[in-house]
Amino acid sequence: MKKLMALIMLPMIFGTSSLVAEIRTVSLKVDNMTCAACPYIVKKSLLSLEGVSQASVDYDQKTATVTFDDDKSSVAKLTASKAKAGYPSALME
Numbered sequence: 001m002k003k004l005m006a007l008i009m010l011p012m013i014f015g016t017s018s019l020v021a022e023i024r025t026v027s028l029k030v031d032n033m034t035c036a037a038c039p040y041i042v043k044k045s046l047l048s049l050e051g052v053s054q055a056s057v058d059y060d061q062k063t064a065t066v067t068f069d070d071d072k073s074s075v076a077k078l079t080a081s082k083a084k085a086g087y088p089s090a091l092m093e
């Protein structure tokens with residue numbers, strides 16, 4: 001009976017792995033940053049997204065480094081938010 005329970009529990013344990021928050025950090029290339037205020041706007045738009053815990057923007061390199069919860073956000077959501085703010089961006093490989 002214990003063995004049967006273990007067999008039933010296994011998929012439950014491994015099945016929850018997709019529910020566990022996966023924290024990802026990605027770098028994005030950001031277009032249209034033309035003045036010193038732009039990085040702040042980009043950073044604000046990123047931090048306003050659900051699941052984003054950290055965002056830093058490098059004006060000189062024209063990049064943004066974002067840490068987010070993969071279950072609550074996605075690279076697509078990050079780039080969509082920035083595009084909406086006027087800064088198209090793409091994931092850096």
Ligand SMILES: [Cu+2]
Nearest residue numbers: 034035037038
């Ligand atoms: Cu600007």
